[in-house]
Structure formats: C-alpha cells, structure tokens
Amino acid sequence: MADMNTFRNALERYISARIPFISIRSTERSRVMNILRETAEKINIPIYAHTLSEGMKDIMSQRKVNEDRSVYGALDFISQQFTQRQNLTFVLTEFPDLEDDNERSRHFSDVVMLAEQKAGVVIVITSKPVWGQLQRLGMAITLDLPNEDEMLSIVKSSIQYYKSMVPVEWTEQDQQEAATMMSGISQIEAENIIATIAVKGAVKKDDLQEITKAKDRIFADISGLERVKLDGQELTVGGLNGLKAWLDHERPLLTANLKERGIRPPRGVLLVGVPGCGKSLSAKAIAASWNLPLYRLDLSTIYGQWLGQSEGRLKEALSTAEHVAPCVLWIDEIEKGLAGAGAGDSGGTSTRLVGQFLFWLQEARSRVFVVATANDISRLPPELLRRGRFDELFFVDLPSPAERKEIIQIYTRRGLKQDLDASLLDQLVEMSEGFAGSDLESAVREVVKEAFLNGDGTVTPELFIRSFQNVVPLSKTSPEQIAQIRRWGLERAIPASGQHTQHMDEQLPEGKRRLIFFPQN
Template identity: 60%
Template sequence: MAFKEEFKTTLSRMFRARIPFISIRSIERARVLEVVQQISEEINIPIYVHSLSQGTRDIKTNRSVNDDRSIAGGLDFAVQNIAQRQNLTFIFTEVSDIEDDNIVSRHLYDCVVQAIERGGCICIITTKSVWPQLQRLGMTITLDAPNEEEMLAIVKECVIPYKASIPIDWEEADFIMAATTLANMTKIEAENVLATQMAKGSLTKDDLRELSNAKDKLFSDISGLERVKIDPGTLTVAGLSGLQKWLDNQKQLLTADLKARKLRPPRGVLLVGVPGCGKSLSAKFIAANWNLPLYRLDLASIHGQYLGQSENRLKEALASADNAAPCVLWIDEIEKGLSGATGSNDGGTSTRMVGQFLFWLQESHAKVFVVATANNVSQLPPELLRKGRFDELFFVDLPSETERKDIIQLYIKRNMLPTPSAATMDNLVDISDGFAGSDLESAVRDVAIQAVIYGDSIVNDQLFEKSFLNVVPLSKTSPEQIENIRLWGRERAVPASGVSWSNSPNNNTNGKRSILL
C-alpha cells in the first residue's frame, strides 16, 4: 500500500537497485507513467514503455522505438536491447494471462532471467496477481488511489485555472472539503466530476453536495453493500439527546486535522437496546445530518457455501467501503451475522469473519463511520464489545414520559393530524408506558389511516385514546426478554437519552456509565 510520494520514492529505489522484475499494482496507468517519467528525469536512466496501441516508445521524448504492438514482439525487442546495453528499463502496460503457468508468463520469465545478467529491468502494470515463480524474481509495489493531500492538489489544478473565466465561490475550506469527498477516487474520475460541475458555468458551495452524489454513483453497485437512499425531510429522531450531542462532537472530527495528535477519524458507534426504539433510524439520521452516503452491509448475503468465500466477500465489501469514504456504513442487527462466533457448526467461518471485521475496524484509517445495531446482546462476540473497537457503546432504552410526549407530537405533526387536548396528551403518555418508538408510531398511524378514510373531522381525543389502547407493546408480550436487555444495558453502555440511569424514572437499577460531553 503506497500513496504517490511514497510510491515514487520506493519505485525510484527499485530502479536504482536494478530490480530485474517489478510488478506495479494499479488501475491508473496514466498516473503510474506520470511518476515513472518524473523518476526517469531525476535519475537520468533510459525507460521505454510498451502499449498495445503504440508499441514501444521512449518515455522522455515519446519517440517510437519499435512499432510491434504485440506483447511477444515487445518482449523480444526488450531482450535484444538489454543484451546490447546495460541498465535499460522496459515497462509493459497491458500484459494479460500472467496469473498462472502459461506461455505468456513463461515468456516473461525467460526475459527477466536474461535481464538479470545485464542489469536490465522489466516492469508490468497490472491489477492481477502474478505467477508465483515469476514474482519471486522481483518485487511488487502498489499505487493507491489519491489520498486527501494529493486530491487537494488535483482539485486545485482543475479548478484554479478557471477562476478568471467562471465564478468560483470556493474558499480554502471548500477545497479541503472537496478533496475529502473525492479522496480514494482515481485521478481521472475526480477530474471528470469536477469538469462536469464547472461545465454549468460556475462553482458554488452547493456543488460540494453534488460531488458527494457523483462519487456515490460510482460506488452504487458495490459488491456486498446496498446503497440506502434517504430523504432528509422525513428523518427526525426524538428522545436520543445524549446520542445526538455525542454525534455533533464526532462530526467535527471528520474534517479536523488529526495528524498532529496521532488520532484517527471517528470509527463508529454500536447501538444496542430494545427493539423498535430508533436504532436503525439513527443510522439514517446520521448520514442525512452529516451529508454522507449511507451503505448497508448485509452480512447474511455475504455468507457463501464454499470454504473461504464468506471471508473473501467480507474483505471485498469492507475494501469497497474504504474506497467509498467518506460514508456511513450501517450494519443492522450485527449479532445475527456474527452470532456463529459464539458457538456454531459452520466450520469456524463466523469466527474468521469476526476476526477480519475487527481487524478492519481497528486498522482502517478511511473515513468510514460504522453504525452497528443489535437487539440480542447475548449473541454478540465478547471481543466486539472491547473498548477501542467502536468509539462508543450506547444503549437505547424505552422512552421516558418526556420522550414519549416528544415522539407522539413528532408523529402527529408528520402525519398532519389535529393536536389532541393537553389532558388527552397527558393521558396518551400514561397509556403508552412501556411503548417503544415503533409502538407510538403505530398508534398514531392508525389515527392517520382513519383520517385518510373518513376525513380529519373524525379525529378527536377519543380516537387517539382508542388507538393507543389497541397497541400491545413488546414489553408486555415478552417482558422477561425486554428486562434482560435493559439490565445488560444499564451495566455496560451509555444511555442514548443523555439521562443517567439513576435519574431515569424508567429504571430502578443504577447504571455505571455516562457520556462525557
């Protein structure tokens, strides 16, 4: 793994050391050749580039030295010249079928062996693995997509020259935000996106949102990930003030310079608690509030029938999420996808998946904010709950009286219903003791359905009370299950409501954790 400056330094050392075979892993051929041309001028060595469209050309002068465009012809020309002159370097940009033992890889192997004797160097630019026997003759180096620093330079190179011809409202902070948004795209992808925005004749601060949308389209079909479309106008979370305050602080860290303090970007949050209390809605709310694309990782679809297939799919999905950064990665009911790690007959697949996920969670520095939700905490692998995996562990409990009132008012307003009297509202709050947020939504929705069928004139205090009385919450149908969940949360998690457990009227057990704000 290497970004441009590190890649240039390492590749330059390889050229100086006359490594006979270099495998360059990258999907950006033009960007690789740009670096190679700079190295050629700095260390003054002859370098020739072969392509299927132009044959072999001198990278300094772009002069053709061999018109044979075939791979075999290019390799033969390279060997003939290496035999006559020392310290020649040939780069092949389009070599296929080199993953296995075949005539192409053997031909290349033979050429490298001859290059060893004359100090020659043969490089290939590829995205595939190389036949192991060939690869052992040389070294491999990877050029990653531009990071934020390099992307900032790319953005400025594309935009600043047009300041005299079109209105550009961007300031330095906007350039930095654009670079953060476009990071991990290829250089040509970023240039295309910026050119498309400037083609309308101006560049405004509102275009920053369009950059995010354009990048989102490029990653809309990521394997293992599902793009979740959200409507910010319909997303409102009530009652989780503690979680929202904590998220406001984390949002600032997404754009802050954390390198000086050796900090990594916010990693994510694990939401556990009672079903139907807004955990999944919170993931959508975060993405909408932070103006980031939301991807859902479906662990059920990751599982394959063959040995190693599930792990490979998870690895590819997480790598794709890194490329789509900055984004929010939502893992709903994570315990169902990783529960096998606590004991199952899947041959250890779930255990390996947990290890792979935790390694990525710990080591990845991409701006991917993970929002994982869980209902049955007893099925969660213990190592997932260790401090440092997620930035924080929140418990979403049944709403208190004040929270229930806020939630009821929210859904009444959203469904455009007449507001009940103050006395009836207080009665609804009392009736809904033990209701989850989804139960409150269901009760108000029943009133809204009647209003659609018979008109708003039918909506009165009695209809509200009747609808609420018809709801039987999960806390009454499965009280033992709900109480076990709440007991677990009071001991191990921070209350998402922002109210300490000892002060909460819904709880008789003193909790140990609280959020630092």
C-alpha cells in the same frame, strides 16, 4: 502499499539498481506513467513503454521504436533488444494472464531472465497479482490511491486552473473538505468531478455535496454493500438527546485533518436496546443530518460455501466502504451476522469473520463511521464490546414520558399536519407507558389511515384513544426478554436518552450509572 512519494523513491531505487523485473500494482496507469517520466528525467535514462494502441514508444520523446502493438510482438522486440544492448528499461502497460502458471507468464519469465543477464529492467503495470515464481525474479510495489495530502494538491491545482475561467467560492477550508470527501478515488476521477462542477459556470460552496453524489455514481455497483436512499422528511428521531449531543460533538472530527494530533477520525457507535425504539432510524438520521451517503453491510450475504470465500467477501466490502468514505456504514442486527463464533462454530468461519471485522474496526484510519445495532445482546461476541472497537456504546431504552410526547407529536404532525390538544396528548402519553417508538408510530398510523380513507373530520379524541388501546407492546407480550435487555443496558452502556429515569435508578446497582457530559458553549 505506498503513497506517491514512497512509491517514487522506491521505483527510482529499483530502476537504478537494475532490478530485472518490477511489478507495479495500480489502477491508475496514467499516474504511474507520469511518475516514470519524472524518474527517467531525474536519473537520465531512456524508458520505453508499450501500449496496445500505439506500440512501443520512448516515454520522454514519444518517438516510436516498434510498430507491433501485440503483447507477443512487444516481448519479441524486448528480447531482441536485450540480445543487442545492455541497460535498457521497458514498461508493459497491458499484459494479460500473469496471475497464474501459463504459457504467457512463462514466456514473460524467460524475457526477465534475459534482462537479468543484460542489466535490463522490465516493468509491468497491473491491477492483479503476479505469478509467484515470476514475482520472485524481481520486486513488487503498489501505488495507493491519492491520500488526503495528495488529493488536496490535486484539488488546489484544478481549482487554480478554473479560477481564470469561472467564479470560485471555495475557500482553503472548502478545498480541504473536498479533498477529504474525494479520498478513495483516483486522480483522474477527482479531476473529472471538479471539471463537471466547473462546467456549470461556477464553483460554489453548495457544490461540495455534488462530490458525494459523484462518488456515489462511481461506486454504484458495490459488492456486499447496499446503498440506502434517504428521505429527510421521514428521518426525524424523537428523544435520544444524549446520542444526539454526542453525535453533534463528534461530527467536526469526521472530516477534520487530525494527523497533527495523532488521533483517528470517529469510528462509530454500537446501539443496543429494546426492539422498535429507533436504533435503525438513528443510523439513517445520522447519515441524513451529516450529509453523508449511507451504506448497509448485510453480513448474511457475506457467507459463502467455499473455504476463505466469506473472509474475501468481507474484506472486499470493507475495502469498498473505505473507497466511498467519508460515509456512514450501517450494520443492522450485527449479532445475527457475527453469531456462531466459539465452540459451536464448527468450520471456524464466524470466528475468522469476527476477528477480521474487529481488526478492521480497531486499525482502519478511513473516515467510515460505523453504526451497528443489536437487539439480542447475549449473542454479541464479547470482543466487540471492548473499549477501542466502537467509540461509544449506547443503550436505547423504552421512551420516557417526555420522549413519548415528542414522538407522538412527530408522527401526528407528519400524518395529520396538525398538533394534538394538550390534554389529549397528555392522556395518550399516560396510556402509552411501556410503548416502544414503533408502537407509538403504529398507533398514530391507524388514525392517519382513517383520516385518509374517510376524511380529517373523522379524527376524534376517541379514535386516538381506541387506536392506542388496540396496541399491545412488546414490553407486555415478552416482559422477561425486555427486562433482560434493559438490565444489561443499564449496567454496561450509556443511555441514549442522556438521562436516567426513575425506573432506571430502581434497577441499576450502586455505582453503575454512566452518563456523558459535554462542555457548555
């Protein structure tokens, strides 16, 4: 893996050393060719490149040296030239079937061995691996997609070009943010996005959001990931003020340039707690409030029947998430996808997946903010809870009276377009002790359905009370399960509400309380 400067220096050394075979791994052929032209000019040697559309040409003068556009014709021409001259350098841009031991790769290998005898160099640009026996005849180098510094240079160059044609509102900071948002895509894709924005007649600050949409279109068909569409009107989260404050504090770090400080962007949060209390809704709300695309990683679709297939799929999914960054990656009920690691994992697949995921979670530097949720804490791999994996571990408990009041108001305003009488609201809050957020939503939904079917005039305090009385929350149907979840969360996680209620203090051992405090502005 190499950024552009590292790649350029290595390529120059390999050509100067007359390495007979150089494989360049890249999906950006035009970017590689530009670097080859700069290298040819710098070390003052001719380099000839073959394409299926034009045949063989001198990359500096663009003079054709062979009209045959077929790959076999190119190899025959290269072989003929090597028998007659020394110190020649050739580039093949489209050569298929070099991954395996076959007739073409063996033919190619023969040409490389001839190049070695004549101090020649054969370079191939490919997006795929190269047959091992052939690769051992030379050197391999990969050109990464543009990093943030390179992307910033691309953005500035493009903006400077369009400034003479259309009004440009982007400041230096806006250009930096645009470069961050376009990480993970190629140079030509970035230039196309900016051209699409400029063609509207102006480059405005609001157009920064167009970058996210454009990247979303580029990666519309993603293996292992599901793009989640968001409706901002339905993503208001009641309560969880501690989680909200932490997110507000971390948000600027997701797109800031942190290299000088030597720290990585926020990695994400693990939300554990009582089912139905807003963990999944929080993942959606984070993406909506941060104006970032949301992708859901479904670990159940990762598992395959062949050895190594599951690991390959997970690697591809995580790699794709890095390409679409900055983004929010939502892993719902993560304990189900990573369950089975350990003694019961007969094939070892779950253990390997856990190890692969944890390594990525700790070492990756991409701007992918992971929001993982879990209900059954007992099935979570212990390694997942170690400090340094996620930035923080939050416990989402049953809502407090104040939070229940806020949640009831949210659903009432959304469905009935009105506020409840204060005395009725207080009565519903008292009745709903032990309700999860989903229970409150269900109770209000029944009232809203009645209003839709029979008119708003049918909505009475009695209807609300009856609807709330008909709900039997999980805290009553499975009290032992809920008590276990709460006991674990109170001891080992930070309360997402931002405060400990009285019933928490009664259950929490001395010295176990955890809270997050932020400096006041």
